[in-house]
Amino acid sequence: MDRRLFLKTSATGLAGLAITSCGGSGNGGGMGGSSSANPSLNTGVFTRAFNTPPELVGTVDLVTGNKVFNLNMQTGTKQFTGQGTTQTMGINGNFLAPTLRVTKGDVLNLNVTNQLGQETTLHWHGMRPPSDMDGGPHQKILHGATWNAAYTVNQRASTNWYHPHPHGTTAAQVYAGLAGMMIVDDAETAALDLPKTYDTDDFPVIVQDRDMNADGSFAYSVTRMETMQGKKGNTMLVNGVVDPVLDVPAKEVRFRLLNGSNSRIYNFNLSGGLGFKLIANEQGLLAAPVSLTSITMSPGERAEIVVDLTAQLGNRFTFNDSNTGIALFQLNVNQAATVATTTPAILSTTLVPLLRSQAVRTRQFILSMGQGNVYINNKQMNMAVIDEVMTLNQIEILDIQNTSNMDHNFHIHGAHFQLLTRNGAAPKAFEAGLKDTVYLPPNSRVEAIIQFKQATIANAPYMYHCHILEHEDAGMMGQFTVV
Numbered sequence: 493m494d495r496r497l498f499l500k501t502s503a504t505g506l507a508g509l510a511i512t513s514c515g516g517s518g519n520g521g522g523m524g525g526s527s528s529a530n531p532s533l534n535t536g537v538f539t540r541a542f543n544t545p546p547e548l549v550g551t552v553d554l555v556t557g558n559k560v561f562n563l564n565m566q567t568g569t570k571q572f573t574g575q576g577t578t579q580t581m582g583i584n585g586n587f588l589a590p591t592l593r594v595t596k597g598d599v600l601n602l603n604v605t606n607q608l609g610q611e612t613t614l615h616w617h618g619m620r621p622p623s624d625m626d627g628g629p630h631q632k633i634l635h636g637a638t639w640n641a642a643y644t645v646n647q648r649a650s651t652n653w654y655h656p657h658p659h660g661t662t663a664a665q666v667y668a669g670l671a672g673m674m675i676v677d678d679a680e681t682a683a684l685d686l687p688k689t690y691d692t693d694d695f696p697v698i699v700q701d702r703d704m705n706a707d708g709s710f711a712y713s714v715t716r717m718e719t720m721q722g723k724k725g726n727t728m729l730v731n732g733v734v735d736p737v738l739d740v741p742a743k744e745v746r747f748r749l750l751n752g753s754n755s756r757i758y759n760f761n762l763s764g765g766l767g768f769k770l771i772a773n774e775q776g777l778l779a780a781p782v783s784l785t786s787i788t789m790s791p792g793e794r795a796e797i798v799v800d801l802t803a804q805l806g807n808r809f810t811f812n813d814s815n816t817g818i819a820l821f822q823l824n825v826n827q828a829a830t831v832a833t834t835t836p837a838i839l840s841t842t843l844v845p846l847l848r849s850q851a852v853r854t855r856q857f858i859l860s861m862g863q864g865n866v867y868i869n870n871k872q873m874n875m876a877v878i879d880e881v882m883t884l885n886q887i888e889i890l891d892i893q894n895t896s897n898m899d900h901n902f903h904i905h906g907a908h909f910q911l912l913t914r915n916g917a918a919p920k921a922f923e924a925g926l927k928d929t930v931y932l933p934p935n936s937r938v939e940a941i942i943q944f945k946q947a948t949i950a951n952a953p954y955m956y957h958c959h960i961l962e963h964e965d966a967g968m969m970g971q972f973t974v975v
């Protein structure tokens with residue numbers, strides 16, 4: 493897509509967002525190239541209730557046995573802090589979306605109605621539906637229309653998410669609030685002694701940053717520089733709330749972390765040096781827990797962590813981002829536990845690593861920037877061009893290189909991968925396991941091994957792209973078929 497067209501469609505996409513009190517603020521409003529001039533509204537004082545999105549388990553169709561979900565993509569308004577009101581988008585609500593809860597083997601019937609007043613799509617990030625049910629840029633939903641996505645859950649337990657994916661306007665729609673979690677359960681995880689009671693000891697944590705005016709309304713603008721750097725704001729939301737406090741029992745607590753931001757990279761930790769165990773990344777359980785004191789996450793990545801608060805009754809901790817120094821939410825350990833859990837030392841015996849020796853070819857993806865544009869393999873997304881043709885069931889190495897001086901990452905649809913190397917060395921333990929999104933810091937390289945197990949449907953290619961959404965919209969995306 494050419495640059496002017498991109499800016500034009502972006503502006504259209506943003507038309508529904510209020511830009512209130514943006515004049516005369518005296519802080520530059522992001523002009524002049526810095527990514528966000530508005531100061532953070534995070535206060536370090538946690539007064540708002542933690543928001544756990546409602547869980548939607550679907551209704552069982554008595555004839556087919558399918559699980560039916562009705563999802564309404566709608567507009568709304570919301571006050572985040574102060575008196576400022578922002579026009580928002582949400583699913584079955586004003587901002588964000590319900591957590592969809594499904595089980596391996598379920599046949600899903602997702603009825604998605606678009607009431608946004610603009611074209612959209614709805615993509616199941618991390619799920620593995622047939623390509624015509626993927627919700628990518630080709631499965632357009634016009635305003636007023638309902639799209640039915642029907643597919644069988646054919647993957648292990650994992651924390652996934654869903655968000656719009658229309659080419660050129662994804663960033664604005666996600667920023668306005670269209671994002672939700674999609675959790676898959678299976679027998680392997682059900683049998684483990686892990687925290688697993690939703691909203692009691694198992695919590696979604698969707699982290700997003702927003703550029704906010706002093707009154708808490710969104711100061712949405714995307715300058716050319718912001719497009720190149722990725723839109724960032726200095727105010728952090730957790731499940732759509734600024735400065736929330738979460739009351740938790742004195743036991744192991746599980747957090748399903750999602751970096752749902754357009755472009756910000758976080759490095760999360762807990763106050764007081766409190767460590768945690770990483771038990772899963774994007775595509776489910778690791779073989780064994782990995783003890784960490786911090787974790788880096790780029791947009792679209794997920795991580796499930798267990799924090800042991802058994803001996804912490806009466807104490808409070810903050811969950812922080814060390815990249816900005818901002819405390820995102822507070823844990824208030826104020827309840828005695830009624831049931832304990834003990835995270836096992838072995839989590840999964842079903843992870844079968846793909847081996848370099850099994851790969852029949854290496855396919856290169858070069859993420860680059862130049863003259864204010866973003867590229868993969870020196871090309872920009874063209875809806876009419878198939879960039880790569882994969883062979884069904886073939887095992888390949890993806891050699892992914894960021895040759896620019898800025899952050900990127902790489903997400904692929906319809907398949908998952910394992911890292912072989914990062915900058916020539918073995919990947920760190922926290923990047924073990926199955927992934928669908930991987931961070932590429934400036935001038936870095938990863939090798940990932942992958943098998944394409946799902947043939948594409950005609951006229952419905954899968955996507956690969958940078959998940960910095962401004963980059964994706966600007967064309968840092970390609971399409972592939974599996975035949």
Ligand SMILES: [Cu+2]
Pocket residue numbers: 866899900901958959960963964968
């Ligand atoms: Cu990028």
